[in-house]
Amino acid sequence: MPFDMSLTPAQHDLVARTHDFAANVVRPVAAEYDREQEFPWPVLEEAAVRGFYSPLFYRDLIGDPTGLSLPLFMEELFWGCAGIGLATVMPALALSSIGQAATPEQLLRWAPECFGEPGDLKLAALCISEPEGGSDVRNLRTTARRDGDDWIIDGHKMWIGNGGIANVHVVNAVVDPELGHKGQALFIVPGGTPGLELVRKLDKLGCRASHTAELKFNGCRIPAENLLGTEEKLEERLARAKEGTRGKSATLGTFEQTRPMVAAQAIGVARAALEFATDYANEREAFGGPIIRNQGISFPLADLATRIDSARLLTWRAAWMAANGVEFRNAEGSMSKLAASEVAVRATEQAIQTCGGWGYISDHPVEKWYRDAKLYTIFEGTSEIQRLVIGQALGLAAGEPPLHVDSPVDGSALNRIFGPGTPARTRAGEMALAAKDHIPEPAMKVAMRFLTPKR
8 A cells, every 4th residue: 555645535534534534522521530540431321322432443443545544534533632542542552452462252352342332331441551661662561370270470551541440451570580571471361350550650740531550460360361372382482482482462562552652642743732822822802902913922833833734744654554564673663653743742731831820721722732731751662762762763773765665566567667757758848859859849738748747
């Protein structure tokens, strides 16, 4: 699938439906759920009714060969509210990990349990981060050991969305300590499993409508079939790791897929702030006219509009690459997340500055967006981690051409010979110009129709 920014009719409809949901269902209650730190069950119920809370919906978006459906959906939803948005899409993160590691039978078994259905909603949680590890997935200490027909999990997880209240917990644990991060596997721990302890719900700066928790696993016993993938494949992967052969990590594979998704969320917050600040600057009058006429107001907004569009293009490219299996040679997924998260913080800060004292109080939503935006420079890898990943990728790709030089090619073979810029097309044009005084006008019009660029 070539990289194409023209949207399909289905994608236009997705944007319109999601924006309507964000504007008319999410925004009217966003401040209340943020203030009370309550989980937005009624909003999730409406999302399920509208088809936005379903494993088939997310698998459909992930499977879009253009790569654009998922970021389009995320941007519109998070334009409404980042906290409610996270509560809505958190099961999709767990589903992505299940899809990376599970057998088809396991996917069929557990995917419905991540979402439930209207009238009987369910939740899922992806349990990766730990108090000592944070962004370092190579330093996890949660362990899983085989005991007869079961696995026993012990460990401590932190910053877990839906943790402790989820029906399905996807847990990353070390099965072979000697192999370090190469000796990890993913497991399903159902909610209510003995030994799964909700230590506390975390009191957060922003995104307060989403549930984030600290968990402990104290001798959690789960059946062998809750290991995602087969034991045979796990043994093969561990054996390759012991031999020094590189293998694919389901956790890192999830991050590759979700970083553009997280970037699109941040863009939604940034866009909301820019739109509000621009509207406010158009309406607020001081010093003889709307304040947007002052360069001190309009120039920062112009810079933000440019950076938001740049971040969106990086995000769409990374999403297209992930959908089409194009290698992230220069850590393009991390580039999108870095650009989007940092412009979200800058945009929300500038929105407060533009509104002045009104921006600093809760009468307007910009102070909430400012608190929400900060999360994006931290979770799914901090900005420092993204820079580290990009820097390492640049070092490994030193001397390689830019991505577009050997990107997938689309079009007929004749395009290589007669397409714009080809020698044959240039020579034909030169011959037509040289003979223009000797060629009948009707024939010349036909030639120029072929050679003139499309408008």
